[in-house]
Amino acid sequence: xxxxxxxxxxxxxxxxxxxxxxxxxxxxxxxxxxxxxxxxxxxxxxxxxxxxxxxxxxxxxxxxxxxxxxxxxxxxxxxxxxxxxxxxxxxxxxxxxxxxxxxxxxxxxxxxxxxxxxxxxxxxxxxxxxxxxxxxxxxxxxxxxxxxxxxxxxxxxxxxxxxxxxxxxxxxxxxxxxxxxxxxxxxxxxxxxxxxxxxxxxxxxxxxxxxxxxxxxxxxxxxxxxxxxxxxxxxxxxxxxxxxxxxxxxxxxxxxxxxxxxxxxxxxxxxxxxxxxxxxxxxxxxxxxxxxxxxxxxxxxxxxxxxxxxxxxxxxxxxxxxxxxxxxxxxxxxxxxxxxxxxxxxxxxxxxxxxxxxxxxxxxxxxxxxxxxxxxxxxxxxxxxxxxxxxxxxxxxxxxxxxxxxxxxxxxxxxxxxxx
Amino acid sequence: xxxxxxxxxxxxxxxxxxxxxxxxxxxxxxxxxxxxxxxxxxxxxxxxxxxxxxxxxxxxxxxxxxxxxxxxxxxxxxxxxxxxxxxxxxxxxxxxxxxxxxxxxxxxxxxx
Numbered sequence: 001x002x003x004x005x006x007x008x009x010x011x012x013x014x015x016x017x018x019x020x021x022x023x024x025x026x027x028x029x030x031x032x033x034x035x036x037x038x039x040x041x042x043x044x045x046x047x048x049x050x051x052x053x054x055x056x057x058x059x060x061x062x063x064x065x066x067x068x069x070x071x072x073x074x075x076x077x078x079x080x081x082x083x084x085x086x087x088x089x090x091x092x093x094x095x096x097x098x099x100x101x102x103x104x105x106x107x108x109x110x111x112x113x114x115x116x117x118x119x120x121x122x123x124x125x126x127x128x129x130x131x132x133x134x135x136x137x138x139x140x141x142x143x144x145x146x147x148x149x150x151x152x153x154x155x156x157x158x159x160x161x162x163x164x165x166x167x168x169x170x171x172x173x174x175x176x177x178x179x180x181x182x183x184x185x186x187x188x189x190x191x192x193x194x195x196x197x198x199x200x201x202x203x204x205x206x207x208x209x210x211x212x213x214x215x216x217x218x219x220x221x222x223x224x225x226x227x228x229x230x231x232x233x234x235x236x237x238x239x240x241x242x243x244x245x246x247x248x249x250x251x252x253x254x255x256x257x258x259x260x261x262x263x264x265x266x267x268x269x270x271x272x273x274x275x276x277x278x279x280x281x282x283x284x285x286x287x288x289x290x291x292x293x294x295x296x297x298x299x300x301x302x303x304x305x306x307x308x309x310x311x312x313x314x315x316x317x318x319x320x321x322x323x324x325x326x327x328x329x330x331x332x333x334x335x336x337x338x339x340x341x342x343x344x345x346x347x348x349x350x351x352x353x354x355x356x357x358x359x360x361x362x363x364x365x366x367x368x369x370x371x372x373x374x375x376x377x378x379x380x381x382x383x384x385x386x387x388x389x390x391x392x393x394x395x396x397x398x399x400x401x402x403x404x405x406x407x408x409x410x411x412x413x414x415x416x417x418x419x420x
Numbered sequence: 421x422x423x424x425x426x427x428x429x430x431x432x433x434x435x436x437x438x439x440x441x442x443x444x445x446x447x448x449x450x451x452x453x454x455x456x457x458x459x460x461x462x463x464x465x466x467x468x469x470x471x472x473x474x475x476x477x478x479x480x481x482x483x484x485x486x487x488x489x490x491x492x493x494x495x496x497x498x499x500x501x502x503x504x505x506x507x508x509x510x511x512x513x514x515x516x517x518x519x520x521x522x523x524x525x526x527x528x529x530x531x532x
Contacts, residue, residue: 141438
């Protein structure tokens, strides 16, 4: 039963996205909501027919036929469509009465690719882009999107509404960008996939399945890009490698009650070796060409993290990579991560000296790291830093981790007094 | 016992489905059909109707799709057995088609 439910959920997500892309491509992005309705309707019919008559041999093909009929039905009865869309279609396809809706594998792939470029148009605000990507490219429900962003359904609905209006008003077409802008547009698409993945990997939701789904969907979108020669660039493969490496630790990272298992404490046997291998494959492909993007460097860092054993070589490499990443792309969180690598590679004192100059006073990870650095040498100072971190932490999972560290510190303190 | 045909009609569109909604609806259909079976009322799930079709109207007008100009679309049908029309109608209660704004038509079958 569970296997069947799992199958249905994935069938819905994948086929929803494919059908919305194909229908929107045929009738225009202005009709994206109608496309969603048409596809939703096909699923409602499936619920009835499949459970009354039994599952068809090819569920996806069944859905395509129903969606096709629904679309024809809708557009025949809709006068706006007859006046505005049909003449354009007739002119472009040369067809008169019969509109061919093409659900071939090739057209599905092209439509999804074009939909990715449309959704990742920079005219749409980026938070709305991720929401729209989740809905239109990944078939997530509004509830799930709201949960992932830790916000209300109304907020998400408004955001999606605005994004769709923007698509309409800016007259964005579903087409591959011309050669001269392909590269910069591809950067946008990669960036949105990267954000989507991070949304899953560092999500504030407690829903583990949702987190994992977000990561896997980001990878699925990346695969679509690698399947197409013009978008299968070294940087695309670097992003894929990065996502595969990180995903290999998803299961090991997952503790009880939505808590994370920290990297140092993870059970290595839970790391997904197949995903690491997959990561290696994409990583080797990313090495073609001259360009080194931040994805390349992040993938390299993730690669070293896939080796559990600490060695001087490992941390010196990671430190070096963080140095380069900071040069390309400075961000406080990268600076913090670099600090941790510095501590591992060069030792406590050097890390403390640099940490004190960083002054990221709004960042709870900063104080957690400082606490970590002072632990064992100056436990009072360590505790003060942990405490500041605890006050700043935003999610319960983070708070739990910090609280545990403080408790351990207290325990150590007790032991120390007893031994005295 | 007589046999009755239950015909399901559902209105199109105007809804936004999520994977969860869909799974929930699929489960309702499954539970409802299983309920009929366990009561011994279920006779046959009939033939499967393909989802494409044409409609011929006066004047030789042919339209695509299994739709007459009606607000509801005929989905599928099953055959159940019951003592009388009222009892057969009672069986139709709880049919998920009604939850999605559709209807169930209950028609006695002649013969036997």
